[in-house]
Amino acid sequence: MYEWWSRRLSLLHLDRRPTRPIRSQGTTGSHRQELMVGLFKDGRGAFNGTALKEALDLIEALALTEDVQPVHIRAAPGFDGATWLDLGRDDGQSVRIHPTGWDILTPDPHEVCWRRTQLTGELPLPAKDTDGKGIDLLMRLCNFANAETECLAIAWLIGCLGPSVPVPAPFLTGPQGAGKSTGGRMLVRIVEGMSGDLRRAPKDEENLIAAVAAGWVTALDNLSHMTPDLSDAMCCIVTGAESVKRALFTDGDVFRVGYRRPLLLTGIDVGVIRPDLRERLLPLRLERPRVRRTEAELWAEYAEVLPVVLGSLLDLTVKVRAVEAETPTDLRMADFAHLCAQFDAATGLGALPAYRASLDDLNDDVIEGDLLAQTILRHADTIEPGAAQQMTSTEWLHCLSRLYSGEDGxxxxxxxxxxxxxxxxxxxxxxxxxAARGVLIDSGRTKAGRYLEMTRTAAPASHEQSRAF
Structure with missing residues (x-):
């Protein structure tokens, strides 16, 4: 029996398949289940629970003596500036995207170790030498309203292939029947495979975090209302956060879950958008198709062209990453803004101006849904350009309340x-x-106490620049 365990453990060091959890009894497969099958096939029979637990305890103890190797879901950094894309295949074949191109390889465990969950779908082998036709095929299947929206969608897909690039959350919107859910599925399945799908937003943050941490792209469908808690959770998903809770069946141990994932949303209207989420959204407008097709026909064509679409996307990713571009310093999602600038330099298109214009449109949505913001802008119109006005917060509250109530009270x-x-x-x-509308709010302190200062700039530069596009 000792020789059998030694042989099993030595094989683990040579195994290049995706990593497996040691004790999980779920349907995703675990090392516990693998050992049980190996014992049975080698004629050892079925071990009882105590013997198997002791064997797993030994494996855990031996693992603690080895170097720690991080595991990744779907996208991972590699050596020499390369990144990896997990194709979700049992043989471990993956795509290595390097500065001069991309190849289909089985990664060395010292460079990349993949983690698989029930949300990890299988991608087809991407086609080589597509000459960019896969992007055209994808845009023909989707119902994006204009070329600027198409540029932003492609830039977002390129960002999803980068494990270190936070990308804003696309919000697919449009009239009823515009194919928002179908378009969302198409974008998600380029990265997650044909098993990728949209889901309803969980009712509590804990379930949302669990779903996000177990996959790569999280797609929430048909949002009609966004609570403050859900809005805050989405901000954390886009830019990254960590959840810590007590580990099960322990008194003092904790379980840590770190996550930063691409997020996608669909819906006609989500109501009032909070300002912090506004800077993390990417609105993509769709229009109603002129010719309707059956689901079977549409998805059969999509599955057929997916290898070509993925190959073209990888070709474009290599081309975009090779371009040097200046990083815009005035946008919240600076990494994605830099990616848009690289995209424009590589293709000659206008992703960055389109991104600025989309943020400006979202800014209008925030103002239209916030009566306080509207009242502040009304008051700012009474201030001379370049001038500042100081009052305490209580005085500002009385001033703005009187302005809103008006003479009729x-x-x-x-x-x-x-x-x-x-x-x-x-x-x-x-x-x-x-600030995007030329009104700056600042605070300070004097001997008399704290104050708030409102300054009206000469012109809201960002608003005029975005509208010029």
Whole structure:
């Protein structure tokens, strides 16, 4: 028996297949299940639970004596500036994207170790020498409203192939019947395979984090309302965060889950958008197709062209990454803005101006849904350009409340700030939104106490630049 275990453990060091959890009893496959099958096939019979637990304890103890190797889902950094894309295949074949091209290889475990879950679908082997026709095939299947939207969708897909690039969350919107869910599935399945799909938003943050951490692209379908908790969770998903909770069946141990994942949303209208989420969204508008097709016909064609689409996307990714471009310093998602600048330099298209214009449109949505922001802009119109006005937060609250109520004394709306502290906190959230319209909010302190300062700039530069596009 000792010789059997020694042979098994030695094979683990040579195995280039995706990593397996040691004890999981789920349907994704675990090393526990693999050992049980190996014992049975080698004529050892079926071990009882105690013997198998002791064997797994030994494997865990031996693992602690080895170097720690990180595991990755779907996308991973490699050596010499390369990145990897997991194709989800049992033989471990993956795509290595390097500065001069891309190849289909089985990664060395010292460079990349893949982790698989039930959300990890299989991708087809990408086609070589596509001459870029896969991008055209994809755009023909989707119902994007214009060329600028298509540029942003392609730039987002390229960002999904980079494990270290935070990308904004595409929000597929449009009239009823525009194919938002179908378009979302098509974008997701380029990275997640034909098993990738949209899902409803979980009702609590814990389930959302569990689903996000187990996959790469998370796609939430048919959103009609966005609670503050869901909005905050989406911000964390896009830019990265960590969840820590007590490990099961322990008193003092903890379980850590770190995550930063591409996120995709669909819906006609989600209501009021909070300012912090606005900077992390990428609106993609779709239009109703003129000719309807059956689901079977549409997805049969999509599955047929997917290898060509993936090959063209990989070719374009190599081309874009090879280009040097200046990083815009005025946008929240600087990594994605830099990617858009590289995309424009490589293709001659206008992804970066389209990204700026989309953010400006979202800024309008935030203002239209926030009566306080509208009142502040009304007051700012009374300030001379370049001038500043200082008051305490309580004085600002009285000033803005009187301006909203007007001479007829209409009642203040629900959610209106009730104290100076609440107003100050709301203004902190609205700072980027108001700055895009030429109104700067700052705070300071004098001997008399704290104050808030409102300054009206000569012109809202970002608004005019984006509209010029």
């Amino acid at each position: 209409r009642p203040l709306p629900k959610g209106w700030p009730t104290t100076g502290k609440v107003l100050s906190d709301r203004l902190k959230r609205l700072q980027p939104t108001l």
